[in-house]
Amino acid sequence: MRSRGRARGFPLIWDAVVVGAGPAGATTALLLARAGASVLLLDRSRFPRDKPCSEYLSPATTDVLERLGAGLLGAVERTTHAKLYGMKVVAPGGTAMIGRFRGASRPYSLAVPRTSFDAILVAAAARAGAEVRESVTVENLVWQDGRVAGVVARSCNGQRVTCHGRFVVGADGLRSVVARRLGLVRHSPPRRVAFTAHVADVAGVDEIGELHVSDRGYVGLGAVGGGITTVALVLPLRDVRRSRRDYRAEFFAELDRFPGLAGRFDPRRQVRAVLATGPFAQWARVAAVPGALLVGDAADFFDPFTGQGIHTALRGAELAAACLTHGLAPGVSATTSLQSYERARRRALRGKWLLERLIGLGVGSPALTDRVVARLARRPDLADLLVSVTGNLLPARRVLTPRVLARLLW
Numbered sequence: 001m002r003s004r005g006r007a008r009g010f011p012l013i014w015d016a017v018v019v020g021a022g023p024a025g026a027t028t029a030l031l032l033a034r035a036g037a038s039v040l041l042l043d044r045s046r047f048p049r050d051k052p053c054s055e056y057l058s059p060a061t062t063d064v065l066e067r068l069g070a071g072l073l074g075a076v077e078r079t080t081h082a083k084l085y086g087m088k089v090v091a092p093g094g095t096a097m098i099g100r101f102r103g104a105s106r107p108y109s110l111a112v113p114r115t116s117f118d119a120i121l122v123a124a125a126a127r128a129g130a131e132v133r134e135s136v137t138v139e140n141l142v143w144q145d146g147r148v149a150g151v152v153a154r155s156c157n158g159q160r161v162t163c164h165g166r167f168v169v170g171a172d173g174l175r176s177v178v179a180r181r182l183g184l185v186r187h188s189p190p191r192r193v194a195f196t197a198h199v200a201d202v203a204g205v206d207e208i209g210e211l212h213v214s215d216r217g218y219v220g221l222g223a224v225g226g227g228i229t230t231v232a233l234v235l236p237l238r239d240v241r242r243s244r245r246d247y248r249a250e251f252f253a254e255l256d257r258f259p260g261l262a263g264r265f266d267p268r269r270q271v272r273a274v275l276a277t278g279p280f281a282q283w284a285r286v287a288a289v290p291g292a293l294l295v296g297d298a299a300d301f302f303d304p305f306t307g308q309g310i311h312t313a314l315r316g317a318e319l320a321a322a323c324l325t326h327g328l329a330p331g332v333s334a335t336t337s338l339q340s341y342e343r344a345r346r347r348a349l350r351g352k353w354l355l356e357r358l359i360g361l362g363v364g365s366p367a368l369t370d371r372v373v374a375r376l377a378r379r380p381d382l383a384d385l386l387v388s389v390t391g392n393l394l395p396a397r398r399v400l401t402p403r404v405l406a407r408l409l410w
């Protein structure tokens with residue numbers, strides 16, 4: 001077990017035990033510790049660690065990082081990164097559209113390897129006063145009087161420890177043990193899995209992220225700085241199970257089957273192993289129960305196509321920390337503050353959920369993708385609008401109107 005942060009005076013009961021130190025957990029811990037709460041932040045990994053991801057921080061994420069302070073934005077900008085100014089989508093039939101980010105003082109997204117991005121957030125949480133313990137796997141929840149009151153965890157030497165908390169925050173990602181122990185996990189189509197890798201010197205990569213859709217699935221790729229491109233191959237779970245192929249070994253052969261990607265990769269220039277993750281989509285029936293709440297992918301993760309997960313994790317952390325800080329104040333009902341988290345999440349994320357689901361389901365239909373991409377290719381203003389909305393720069397309601405939806409389809 002590796003520990004960083006405060007070295008002495010551990011409370012018997014922490015104000016908050018945060019499970020998972022990815023963007024959602026580290027940011028929740030940072031904000032709670034900054035507000036004066038005693039916070040224990042647990043992760044089964046040791047940082048820096050890799051995470052299967054396309055590593056694009058949607059443009060509005062930059063504003064969240066600036067708002068969080070603690071020198072986070074500066075630290076991200078000082079680390080190796082790339083800037084992406086829009087997204088290109090290539091439809092199964094070969095038609096391509098490009099949308100550029102509009103409506104922001106910084107009309108670009110930062111693309112940063114998760115090894116550095118997540119480690120920056122964890123270090124900031126520790127500096128704010130959170131007690132960070134790595135290589136600790138949470139296995140179960142502690143219940144007391146009908147509410148969650150802590151976690152049971154196992155350290156890398158096999159030792160089991162119980163950590164008590166006034167609140168438990170489940171920020172343990174897609175396969176959240178907290179959400180599963182709470183019995184909240186739900187699945188919905190499309191069920192997809194992803195394989196991701198880092199490759200150097202990919203031909204034709206520039207300052208626009210790329211999404212290539214085929215009848216087999218899709219590939220997202222983009223620069224992350226230092227001549228490295230992050231590549232994610234996303235396939236239907238059903239096909240992966242049926243084919244019994246080893247997609248890690250056949251990663252480049254599979255990429256070559258996408259017309260816009262053939263010949264652009266040199267397998268000898270692969271600089272990080274292929275990581276697999278999934279299946280998605282997964283979401284929790286509710287994100288708060290007595291004594292616990294869920295944030296980030298643990299609360300919901302639909303599909304990576306729109307690349308909004310990190311922004312959602314950070315926004316969710318802001319909402320969670322605000323409600324928990326209120327709930328920790330003397331005389332305030334913990335139940336009321338958890339209910340207010342549920343409402344705040346719904347208000348902030350409802351539009352994004354709907355759009356993300358429509359797009360995620362839509363790319364499963366080659367004919368529909370061909371049709372929409374062809375329309376967007378002819379209407380750059382509409383393409384910019386859609387890309388700016390998925391970049392979280394504009395509210396989802398700007399696209400979710402009968403007029404705009406009709407223009408996308410007819």
Ligand SMILES: Cc1cc2nc3c(=O)[nH]c(=O)nc-3n(C[C@H](O)[C@H](O)[C@H](O)COP(=O)(O)OP(=O)(O)OC[C@H]3O[C@@H](n4cnc5c(N)ncnc54)[C@H](O)[C@@H]3O)c2cc1C
Nearest residue numbers: 020022023024044054055056138172173194296297309310
């Ligand atoms: C293929 C793919 C591409 C993506 N591309 C993008 C993109 O370009 N842009 C974007 O914004 N989003 C993208 N996403 C989504 C993004 O990766 C997630 O939304 C984001 O990582 C969510 O952060 P999180 O903190 O909720 O979870 P995570 O980042 O998954 O962090 C969870 C943490 O919990 C820890 N943990 C898990 N279980 C336990 C346990 N039992 N005990 C202790 N610790 C535990 C893990 O080690 C991990 O550190 C992509 C996702 C996929 C799958």
